[in-house]
Amino acid sequence: MYKMSVVGKNVRKLDSVEKVTGTANFTTDVELPGMLFGRTLRSPYPHARIVNIDTTAAEKLEGVKAVISYKNTSRVLFNTAATSTFTLPPMMPVLDQYIFDSVVRYVGDEVAAVAAVTEEIAERALSLIKVEYEILPAVFDPLEALKDEAPALHGECEAGKNIPAEKIHLEMGDVEKGFAEADFVFEHTFKVPVQKQTQMETQAAVAQVTKDGKITVYSTTQTPHPSRRILASIFEIPYSKVRVLNPPYVGGGFGVRIGLSAKAEPIAVALALQAKKPVKVVYTRTEDFIASDTRHPGYITVKTGVKKDGTLVSRKMHAILNSGAYCTWSGETPGVLGAMGLSMYRCENQMYDGHSVYTNTTPTGAMRGFGNPQAMFAIDSQMDIIAEELGIDALELRIKNMMRPGDKWVLPYQCQSTGLEECIKNGAEEIGWNQKGSFDNSGRFKRGIGVAVGTHVSNAWPFCGDYSNAYLTMQQDGSVNLAAGVPDLGTGTATTLAQMAAEVLGISFEKVSVTFGDTESTPFDIGSHASRTCYASGAAVVAAANEMKAQIFEYASKLLETYSDKIDIEEDHVYSTERPEQRISLFQVAERAHLAGIQFIGVGKVIPQNAPPYMAHFADVEVDTHTGQISVIKMVGVHDVGRAIHPQICEGQIEGGIVQGIGYALSEEVIYDKNGKQVNNNFHKYMIPTSMDVPEIKAILVESNDPSHPFGVKGVGETGLVPTAAAIANAVYNATGVRMHEIPITAERMFKAIVKNKNN
Amino acid sequence: MNQLLRMVVNSENVEIYVSPDDTLVDVLRDKLNLKGTKKGCGEGECGACTVIMNGKAVDSCMIPAIKAMDANIQTIEGISDGDKLHPLQQSFIDNGAVQCGFCTPGMIMASKALLDENSSPTPYDIKEAIAGNICRCTGYIKIEKAVQEAAEMMKHECCCHNHSKSEE
Numbered sequence: 024m025y026k027m028s029v030v031g032k033n034v035r036k037l038d039s040v041e042k043v044t045g046t047a048n049f050t051t052d053v054e055l056p057g058m059l060f061g062r063t064l065r066s067p068y069p070h071a072r073i074v075n076i077d078t079t080a081a082e083k084l085e086g087v088k089a090v091i092s093y094k095n096t097s098r099v100l101f102n103t104a105a106t107s108t109f110t111l112p113p114m115m116p117v118l119d120q121y122i123f124d125s126v127v128r129y130v131g132d133e134v135a136a137v138a139a140v141t142e143e144i145a146e147r148a149l150s151l152i153k154v155e156y157e158i159l160p161a162v163f164d165p166l167e168a169l170k171d172e173a174p175a176l177h178g179e180c181e182a183g184k185n186i187p188a189e190k191i192h193l194e195m196g197d198v199e200k201g202f203a204e205a206d207f208v209f210e211h212t213f214k215v216p217v218q219k220q221t222q223m224e225t226q227a228a229v230a231q232v233t234k235d236g237k238i239t240v241y242s243t244t245q246t247p248h249p250s251r252r253i254l255a256s257i258f259e260i261p262y263s264k265v266r267v268l269n270p271p272y273v274g275g276g277f278g279v280r281i282g283l284s285a286k287a288e289p290i291a292v293a294l295a296l297q298a299k300k301p302v303k304v305v306y307t308r309t310e311d312f313i314a315s316d317t318r319h320p321g322y323i324t325v326k327t328g329v330k331k332d333g334t335l336v337s338r339k340m341h342a343i344l345n346s347g348a349y350c351t352w353s354g355e356t357p358g359v360l361g362a363m364g365l366s367m368y369r370c371e372n373q374m375y376d377g378h379s380v381y382t383n384t385t386p387t388g389a390m391r392g393f394g395n396p397q398a399m400f401a402i403d404s405q406m407d408i409i410a411e412e413l414g415i416d417a418l419e420l421r422i423k424n425m426m427r428p429g430d431k432w433v434l435p436y437q438c439q440s441t442g443l444e445e446c447i448k449n450g451a452e453e454i455g456w457n458q459k460g461s462f463d464n465s466g467r468f469k470r471g472i473g474v475a476v477g478t479h480v481s482n483a484w485p486f487c488g489d490y491s492n493a494y495l496t497m498q499q500d501g502s503v504n505l506a507a508g509v510p511d512l513g514t515g516t517a518t519t520l521a522q523m524a525a526e527v528l529g530i531s532f533e534k535v536s537v538t539f540g541d542t543e544s545t546p547f548d549i550g551s552h553a554s555r556t557c558y559a560s561g562a563a564v565v566a567a568a569n570e571m572k573a574q575i576f577e578y579a580s581k582l583l584e585t586y587s588d589k590i591d592i593e594e595d596h597v598y599s600t601e602r603p604e605q606r607i608s609l610f611q612v613a614e615r616a617h618l619a620g621i622q623f624i625g626v627g628k629v630i631p632q633n634a635p636p637y638m639a640h641f642a643d644v645e646v647d648t649h650t651g652q653i654s655v656i657k658m659v660g661v662h663d664v665g666r667a668i669h670p671q672i673c674e675g676q677i678e679g680g681i682v683q684g685i686g687y688a689l690s691e692e693v694i695y696d697k698n699g700k701q702v703n704n705n706f707h708k709y710m711i712p713t714s715m716d717v718p719e720i721k722a723i724l725v726e727s728n729d730p731s732h733p734f735g736v737k738g739v740g741e742t743g744l745v746p747t748a749a750a751i752a753n754a755v756y757n758a759t760g761v762r763m764h765e766i767p768i769t770a771e772r773m774f775k776a777i778v779k780n781k782n783n
Numbered sequence: 784m785n786q787l788l789r790m791v792v793n794s795e796n797v798e799i800y801v802s803p804d805d806t807l808v809d810v811l812r813d814k815l816n817l818k819g820t821k822k823g824c825g826e827g828e829c830g831a832c833t834v835i836m837n838g839k840a841v842d843s844c845m846i847p848a849i850k851a852m853d854a855n856i857q858t859i860e861g862i863s864d865g866d867k868l869h870p871l872q873q874s875f876i877d878n879g880a881v882q883c884g885f886c887t888p889g890m891i892m893a894s895k896a897l898l899d900e901n902s903s904p905t906p907y908d909i910k911e912a913i914a915g916n917i918c919r920c921t922g923y924i925k926i927e928k929a930v931q932e933a934a935e936m937m938k939h940e941c942c943c944h945n946h947s948k949s950e951e
């Protein structure tokens with residue numbers, strides 16, 4: 024292994040100066056000469072057929088340059104989610120969206136769009152579009168939507184009524200035999216809500232079409248390359264004629280734009296094609312709420328058989344998720360839910376069945392954790408119940424059953440490392456686990472401590488295809504340009520990639536410059552999702568750096584009069600390992616090579632394996648039993664990150680994830696009224712944690728150094744959210760003796776449960 | 784219809800015609816091209832558009848532009864001293880308080896309004912000052928720490944400054 028000089032250090036993030044001075048460029052900041060503004064007309068009904076649409080008055084309004092609807096736009100079916108571009112057989116991509124259709128399937132579905140010289144005129148033009156709807160019956164709950172009498176949203180579906188994609192079935196051993204051998208069997212059903220990503224920059228795109236038909240789209244996407252492919256297929260032009268780029272910054276994502284930014288890009292392109300001018304489309308906050316993917320809500324049942332000593336012998340899981348009106352990620356999410364849920368603990372006999380169901384609500388898709396926070400709320404709430412019933416300490420039960428290297432699981436890759444036991448022990452110490460049960464809970468306020476654990480992935484394989492490419496070019500002064508197709512959503516991707524390149528090459532961090540998030544100047548990369556950039560793109564960068572290094576060694580061996588395997592680079596100098604005083608600066612090597620007609624170019628192409636990150640979360644909470652109000656006093660998150668390339672970035676990911684998890688546990692829930700309209704479609708009504716809601720949070724890193732990555736890295740982008748809700752629900756139980764099977768545990772839900780518990 | 788708005792933005796006099804429905808954030812971003820101030824909701828709920836107006840942090844999306852007549856406005860573009868970053872900017876970088884960066888300008892302006900008035904804020908004062916600013920990335924932990932450290936940095940800078948003065 025290398026002697027680390029850049030990796031593991033909190034170097035200054037490459038994007039930070041621009042971001043603190045207000046000079047960082049985001050899609051919403053882009054302005055092009057002659058640019059028009061696009062606005063979208065959305066359905067007020069959850070399910071309706073457009074009988075007639077009359078746009079003549081809108082077209083006549085002065086300043087209007089284009090009006091589009093299903094009548095004059097592409098009829099190519101697509102899926103806004105990037106998965107449609109890398110679904111692995113035998114699963115098939117589900118293509119169920121048009122830019123506009125003659126049937127609308129949720130409140131907020133796209134009906135028409137206008138481009139005009141100002142946003143105000145575009146908005147006024149929308150009000151001049153006359154639409155005649157034939158209202159169709161609608162259904163909002165996934166269990167209802169499975170019934171025979173429910174309306175079919177997309178006609179006949181192969182997998183069953185309103186089931187958009189394959190049903191997921193995972194199996195290992197023999198669950199029935201396992202249950203028969205168990206001393207106790209537990210079965211519980213849990214309900215999880217619609218959470219919204221609420222990244223701070225709403226969905227946005229600016230499209231420009233040149234006279235010769237080349238399309239450039241500035242976009243908030245998390246995946247420029249897959250998004251390019253989706254756009255090229257919608258508009259039926261060669262992929263090479265579409266350029267998708269971040270400008271270069273993106274105001275967060277959390278999964279909401281893995282693929283297109285809802286329909287911002289295709290609407291902007293369709294308007295630009297018709298108006299022959301650049302068009303900017305920026306979703307309002309309410310549009311972002313109602314018309315871009317949310318997290319999957321649903322029902323999860325877990326049945327577990329255990330021995331008296333706490334050994335798990337059989338586990339069966341079942342999940343029904345609400346897909347909303349379109350598929351987007353509804354094929355993969357139930358898969359990840361089941362696979363992660365089952366793989367947390369060692370258990371010989373396991374089975375999972377799960378799928379999504381179309382309903383007339385906003386499409387549900389990827390959100391940080393991707394099915395896993397749902398799974399772990401159920402799994403680790405139940406582990407707590409089991410520990411209590413068997414009279415085993417909650418930590419001990421988890422340590423006893425945790426997955427270890429060599430254990431069998433349902434995943435097609437190996438668990439090669441785990442730092443979970445250390446995570447649990449460190450976290451217990453930090454939260455003061457031994458105080459558990461010792462609080463004076465005789466009064467109105469009751470305090471409790473809870474734990475939950477979790478795991479996740481470090482990229483998307485085997486749930487969908489996954490690979491990364493990167494290349495490095497050395498300039499004549501020994502500095503390096505790095506090009507990778509991933510975006511940097513604020514997760515520090517560019518910084519950590521540059522750190523890894525600098526480390527391998529033995530050059531200073533300051534000499535690496537990174538190009539990212541642009542299909543024209545970078546090779547294909549899936550993009551930023553599945554906690555994968557540091558792991559997968561990082562591995563590609565390391566491969567590229569190694570290739571470049573070999574070229575440098577080869578060339579420098581002549582200059583140093585030694586063999587190429589007797590050379591190394593350190594502090595921007597190439598030296599002979601046998602005679603270290605034989606040193607020559609990289610500047611000189613690169614310049615000499617240049618004069619000889621040689622540039623050092625390293626290309627890295629990687630199909631990553633996968634690695635499970637592990638984490639233990641602890642919550643210390645206080646419940647006001649008179650109001651049901653829950654205050655979190657402290658959260659501890661101890662994470663096995665494999666290796667921390669930049670510890671501060673890792674902590675930031677964990678802290679941010681924990682706070683989103685607190686929201687998921689206690690306050691965040693998109694609610695639909697009986698007409699399918701979101702009741703709380705803005706920041707005023709949808710309750711995101713603010714600074715006032717955030718307790719003391721301690722993020723602690725554990726490094727297990729996974730063998731599947733050149734630096735030992737595992738994913739950390741999503742992990743902070745995974746076990747948070749379960750840890751809080753377990754702490755609430757410890758405080759009050761009331762078990763919550765549904766989140767968010769709002770004050771109202773808590774209060775009702777306390778009352779019900781008393782009456783029983 | 785359109786009215787002439789006079790104001791001082793980042794120490795420069797500005798005169799510009801605005802319409803009655805123009806908000807301050809739109810004038811700053813679209814007419815003055817000060818795109819550092821962000822818009823996350825346009826409804827006074829997220830704080831991304833926070834600027835300092837006559838010494839107070841305000842949501843510029845909730846201010847009709849014409850209400851800024853004769854006002855003194857500070858935006859994120861106007862707080863560093865040439866190439867020298869404002870202590871808050873430096874401290875946000877050092878503490879890793881910046882992720883996507885979309886909330887950052889508003890956060891820094893809300894914090895600056897606090898530190899301009901209160902040089903020794905308690906952790907609670909800091910939480911309160913940024914309570915109207917949503918950050919979906921960081922979980923606020925590193926932001927609060929950054930503000931605390933900036934306050935200390937500024938106190939130190941300013942007492943050194945006084946020192947050298949008294950020595951003169």
Ligand code: FES
Pocket residue numbers: 821822823824825826827828829830831832833842843844845
């Ligand atoms: S944009 Fe002004 S408060 Fe959100």
Ligand code: FES
Pocket residue numbers: 223274275513880881882883884885886887917918919920921
């Ligand atoms: S850094 Fe992204 S919202 Fe604060």
